Amino acid sequence: MHKVEIRPGVWMAYEDDWLGKPWTVPETVVMVHGNSESSRAWITWVPLVAGQYRVVRLDLPGFGESTEPPDYGWSAGELAADIGHFLDALGIETCHLIGAKYGGSACMQLASDQPRRFRSLCLFGSPVRGSGSGNADAIRAKGVRQWAAETMRARLGSSASDDQIKWWTDELMGKTNPRAAFGASSARIDMDLDATLARISAPTLIVTTQESGLQSVEAVERYAARIANARVIVLPGDSYHIAAVEPELCAQHALRFIAQVSGREATAPPRAAE
Numbered sequence: 001m002h003k004v005e006i007r008p009g010v011w012m013a014y015e016d017d018w019l020g021k022p023w024t025v026p027e028t029v030v031m032v033h034g035n036s037e038s039s040r041a042w043i044t045w046v047p048l049v050a051g052q053y054r055v056v057r058l059d060l061p062g063f064g065e066s067t068e069p070p071d072y073g074w075s076a077g078e079l080a081a082d083i084g085h086f087l088d089a090l091g092i093e094t095c096h097l098i099g100a101k102y103g104g105s106a107c108m109q110l111a112s113d114q115p116r117r118f119r120s121l122c123l124f125g126s127p128v129r130g131s132g133s134g135n136a137d138a139i140r141a142k143g144v145r146q147w148a149a150e151t152m153r154a155r156l157g158s159s160a161s162d163d164q165i166k167w168w169t170d171e172l173m174g175k176t177n178p179r180a181a182f183g184a185s186s187a188r189i190d191m192d193l194d195a196t197l198a199r200i201s202a203p204t205l206i207v208t209t210q211e212s213g214l215q216s217v218e219a220v221e222r223y224a225a226r227i228a229n230a231r232v233i234v235l236p237g238d239s240y241h242i243a244a245v246e247p248e249l250c251a252q253h254a255l256r257f258i259a260q261v262s263g264r265e266a267t268a269p270p271r272a273a274e
Contacts, residue, residue, distance in 0.1 A: 001013050001014070001015060001039075001065055002014050002015070002016060003065070003066075004086065004089045004090060005089065006082060006085035006086045006088075006089045007082075007085050009067070009069075010061065010067055010069050010082070010085075011066060011067045012058055012059060012060075012061065012066045012067075012082070012086050012089075013039070013058070013059040013064055013065035013066045014039060014056055014057060014058040014059065014086070014090075015039050015046075015055075015056070015057045016054070016055075016056050017046050017050040017054070017055045017056075017057075018050055018053075018054040018055070019046075019047070019050040019051045020050070020051050020052065026052065026053050026054045027053050027054070027095070027096065027119070027262065028053065028054045028055075028056060028092055028094075028095040028096070029049060029053040029054065029055050029056070029095065029096045029097075029098060029258070030056045030057075030058065030083075030087065030092065030095045030096070030097050030098070031045065031055065031056070031057045031058070031098045031099075032058065032060070032083060032097070032098065032099040032100070032103035032104070032106060032107050033057075033058075033059075033060065033063070033100060033101075033103045034099075034100050034101025034102045034103045034104070034125075034241070035101060035102040035103075035135075035181065035184040035185060035188070036063070036144065036148065036173040036176040036180075036181040036184070036185075037063065037064075037101075037103075037172060037173060037176070038059045038063050038064030038065070038172065038176075039057035039058060039059050039064055040064070040172055041100070041172065041243075041244060042055075042057045042243075044244075044247040045243075045247050045250075045251050048247065048248060048251040048252075048255075049251055049254070049255065052255065053096070053258070056090070056092070056095075058083070058086055060079055060082070060083075060103065060106075061074075061078075061079070061082055061180075062074065062177050062179065062180030062183070063176065063177065063180050068177060068179065068180060072183065073183060073187055074180065074183040074184040074186075074187045075187040075191075076102075076105050076106045076108075076109040076187070076191055076193060077109055078187075079103075079106035079109075080106045080107070080109035080110035080113060081110075081113075083106060083107070083110050084110055084113070084114060084117075087117070093117070094116075094117055094118065094119055095117075095118065095119065096118070096119050096120045096121075096122070096258050096261075097110070097111065097118045097120070097121050097122070097202070098121075098122040098123075098124070098254060099121075099122070099123055099124070099126055100123075100124040100125060100126065100241065100243040100244070101124075101125050101126060101127075101214075101240070101241060102126070102127075102184060102188060103126070104123040104124060104125070104126025105126050105127055105128065105188075105191065105193060107121060107123065107126070108121070108123065108126065108128065108193055108196065108197065108200065109193060109196060111200045111201075111202050111204075112193075112196035112197065112198075112199035112200050113196075113199075115199055115200060115201040115202065116201070118202040119202065119203075119258075119261060119262065120202055120203050120204070120205070120257065120258050120261040120262075121200065121202045121203070121204040121205070122204075122205045122207070122253075122254045122257060122258070123204065123205065123206045123207065124207045124241075124242055124243035124250055125207070125208060125209075125212065125214060125239075125240045125241055125242055125243065126206075127188075127191070127214055127215050128191075128192070128193040128194055128197065128223045129191060129192050129193070129194070130188050130189045130190050130191040130192070131188065131189075131214065131215075132189065133186075133189050135147065135151070135185040135188070136182055136185040136186045136189065138150070138151070139178070139181055139182045139185055140182060143178065144173070144174060144175075144176050144178050144181045144182075145169070145170075145173075145174035145175075147181075148168070148169045148173040148174045148176075149169045149174065152165050152168055152169050152173070153165060154213050154240075155168075155239070155240060155241050156168065156239050156241055156244060156245050157209075157237050157238045157239025157240075157241075157242075157245055158237075158238055158239075159237060159238075159239065159245060160239065160245050164244075164245075168244070194223065194226065197223060197226035197227050198226055198227070198228070200227045200228070200230075201228060201229070202229075203229045203230075203231075203257070203261045204224075204227050204229060204230040204231070205230075205231050205233065205253065205254065205257040206220060206224050206230060206231070206232045206233070207232075207233045207235060207242060207243075207250060207253060208220045208232070208233075208234055208235070208240075208242070209234065209235050209236065209237045209238060209239055209240065209242050210234055210235070210236055210237065210238075211237065211238035212238070212239070212240040212242075213238065213240050214240035215240075217234050220232055220234075231257070233253055235249065
């Protein structure tokens with residue numbers, strides 16, 4: 001894993017993968033994880049995307065291997081600013097941006113703050129408004145791992161295997177820095193990005209599920225209507241972290257969308273073994 005100083009004393013960790021011809025220079029896709037996750041949340045996407053694009057997966061401040069800035073609040077605005085600093089530090093002037101859950105919320109904020117920087121924006125299960133204090137209260141009362149264990153089935157949905165539930169609980173979310181998990185959950189309580197959406201100019205793909213416990217299809221369509229060039233895809237299922245549960249399908253939609261934006265033909269990602 002690589003690390004880069006994005007501002008004095010603040011280091012962000014990241015993975016940087018390109019599986020195509022090493023003598024070519026691909027476009028860059030930057031992937032942003034959700035609350036209580038890390039760049040590992042996207043690991044199943046790498047073989048699907050990195051043969052066509054350079055894939056940069058970052059750890060948001062306080063998560064994974066990234067440092068925890070003092071007095072950090074983990075608001076969408078703070079996270080967006082630091083993602084921007086991260087892109088500056090890596091010399092990434094423009095890119096395709098993919099975000100999931102709260103990471104996608106931060107991506108929306110950043111795409112509205114720096115609208116000319118992004119060639120496309122893909123969002124998977126990402127809200128524009130807060131959803132109450134339940135997560136923050138549970139983390140404070142029970143700790144990160146117990147909160148993750150009790151909410152994982154609702155997060156990943158009924159189709160997720162027991163093995164996936166266990167990995168996400170024990171190896172990913174359950175190991176999150178408690179202060180970062182609580183801080184991000186608290187910052188989401190009063191989040192309202194509605195006023196920023198009209199400033200997003202990047203072509204935007206929004207993916208949700210029919211029975212998402214995070215937000216209704218109608219709510220997603222309402223906020224998508226505020227983005228000038230947005231498309232909504234509704235997938236079957238009850239997971240609100242569809243990018244984790246259906247990586248092949250979601251990557252296929254993202255690759256097709258990015259290819260259309262870039263004006264070139266998409267190459268289908270490898271199919272999962274049956």
